[in-house]
Amino acid sequence: METDDDKVFRALADPTRRFLLDLLFEREGRNLTELEEEVDMTRIGVMKHLRILEDAGLIVAQRSGRSKLHFLNPVPIRVIHDRWIDKYTEHRTSALVDLKNRLENP
Amino acid sequence: MMTPASVLPDTTQIFQIYIKAGPKAIWEAITDPAWTNRYGYTGYAHYDLRPGGSYRVVANEEFKAAADAAGFPCPEVIVDGEVIESDPPRRLVTTWRMLMDPACVTEGFTVVTHEIDDLGNGSCKLTLTHRLDSSHATIGELVSGRMDAGGEGGGGGHAWVLSDLKSLLETGTGLGG
Numbered sequence: 001m002e003t004d005d006d007k008v009f010r011a012l013a014d015p016t017r018r019f020l021l022d023l024l025f026e027r028e029g030r031n032l033t034e035l036e037e038e039v040d041m042t043r044i045g046v047m048k049h050l051r052i053l054e055d056a057g058l059i060v061a062q063r064s065g066r067s068k069l070h071f072l073n074p075v076p077i078r079v080i081h082d083r084w085i086d087k088y089t090e091h092r093t094s095a096l097v098d099l100k101n102r103l104e105n106p
Numbered sequence: 107m108m109t110p111a112s113v114l115p116d117t118t119q120i121f122q123i124y125i126k127a128g129p130k131a132i133w134e135a136i137t138d139p140a141w142t143n144r145y146g147y148t149g150y151a152h153y154d155l156r157p158g159g160s161y162r163v164v165a166n167e168e169f170k171a172a173a174d175a176a177g178f179p180c181p182e183v184i185v186d187g188e189v190i191e192s193d194p195p196r197r198l199v200t201t202w203r204m205l206m207d208p209a210c211v212t213e214g215f216t217v218v219t220h221e222i223d224d225l226g227n228g229s230c231k232l233t234l235t236h237r238l239d240s241s242h243a244t245i246g247e248l249v250s251g252r253m254d255a256g257g258e259g260g261g262g263g264h265a266w267v268l269s270d271l272k273s274l275l276e277t278g279t280g281l282g283g
Contacts, residue, residue, distance in 0.1 A: 004124065029116030060122050060233070064114040071120040074251065078265035079123070079272065 003059070005084065006074045011056035016041065017049050021058060024072035031067045110189065117246055121234040121264045127275040129222045129230050131196030135271055136220055139164075145280045146267030149184055153200070159189040161200045173206075181204050187215060197221050202236070209244040216242055232271075234264055 002010075011017055016039060023038055024030060036046045050070065053059040057076045060069050125132060135141040139150035142163070149163040163185040165173070173180040187201035202218040217237040220258035222230050238246045247253055251263030262269075274280045 026121075027116055029114055029118060057122060057124070058118045062120065063113060064237075065112050069114060069116075071118065073120060073122045074265040074270050075121050075123045078251070078262060078269045082266070082269045082273070 001032065004076065005080055007056040008058065008080060011052050011058055014049070014052075017053055020046075020049060020053060021072055024070060028071045029064070029069040033071055035070065114235075115236045115239050117242065118237060119236045119246065119250060119264070121236075121268055123232050123268045123272055124225075124229055125232055125272045125275055126229050128228070129224045131194040131275060132222050132230055132232055132271075133198075135275060136198065137194075145270040145274045147184075147261060151185075153189060153192075153198075155189060155192040155194065155198075157189060157191060159192075161185075161187040161189055161202075178206070187218075190217070193229055195222055204248065205246055207244070207248075211249065213242045213245050216245060232268065234268065236264065 012021075019039065020035060023035060025090070032043070032046065032050070036043055039046055044087075050059060050061075054061060058073055060071045060073045062071060063069075127135075135145075137151065137153050137155065137177055139152055141165055142151040143149060148169055149165050151163045152161070154160045162183045164182060165180055165184045165273045169184075170180055184204070184206050186203055186205060189198075189200050191197060191199040200218055201215040203215045216239075219233075219235040219237070221233045221235070223233070224230050238249075248265045251261070251265050253261070253263075270280045
């Protein structure tokens with residue numbers, strides 16, 4: 001059975017999904033149309049990636065007025081950092097920076 | 107500039123976490139000062155849980171000593187605000203102002219909503235929505251955890267607080283052991 005952490009790693013393993021997270025890191029609260037404009041992909045394709053990110057808890061979608069806005073949820077990555085990376089490495093700071101770099105430079 | 111209440115500004119930050127605990131335990135961990143002093147930035151949160159009731163977080167002695175040692179003496183009350191809505195153990199909305207840093211004080215009050223969704227399997231989904239306008243840039247940086255680079259800056263923000271809360275409720279100890 002797939003754990004929560006598995007879902008996060010699987011979601012992060014795809015460059016398009018990391019790019020979508022980067023877009024939200026730059027500016028939160030974007031709707032589907034705004035995200036779709038930035039990616040060379042069909043609307044269905046973008047929706048599929050957003051669903052995987054949402055399922056992994058990396059994106060939270062909220063209704064706002066008439067549109068559905070997407071927000072980056074940094075908590076699952078923080079949890080992995082706090083529980084998992086801290087546990088296996090003494091270089092906690094460098095591990096965080098590596099993860100941050102990977103997220104910032106997909 | 108204030109955005110209408112029905113529209114979330116794109117500067118809003120949302121934090122969500124799944125916790126293996128019941129809604130009452132999570133509500134208590136958020137609203138009981140004895141609990142709030144055990145995770146995240148620590149400090150005793152005092153809520154008067156009715157609309158218009160006061161909300162304030164009082165620093166503990168250890169926190170004040172650490173702030174003094176770092177050359178940033180902190181006030182007795184480090185966060186204040188007012189309760190807007192209290193629906194235990196499901197929903198808590200308060201205004202929220204950070205008093206530790208002059209830039210944050212100048213930016214004034216923001217709105218924090220805690221929502222607890224009972225998933226019915228012994229777990230809950232906790233969502234913290236920090237409604238921030240474009241005038242709340244410093245507060246936004248602080249609570250996003252982006253000041254945490256190096257591990258000892260402004261702390262990990264709400265993501266770190268919630269991660270620590272999860273650890274405390276699920277294992278009985280916070281991340282600090």
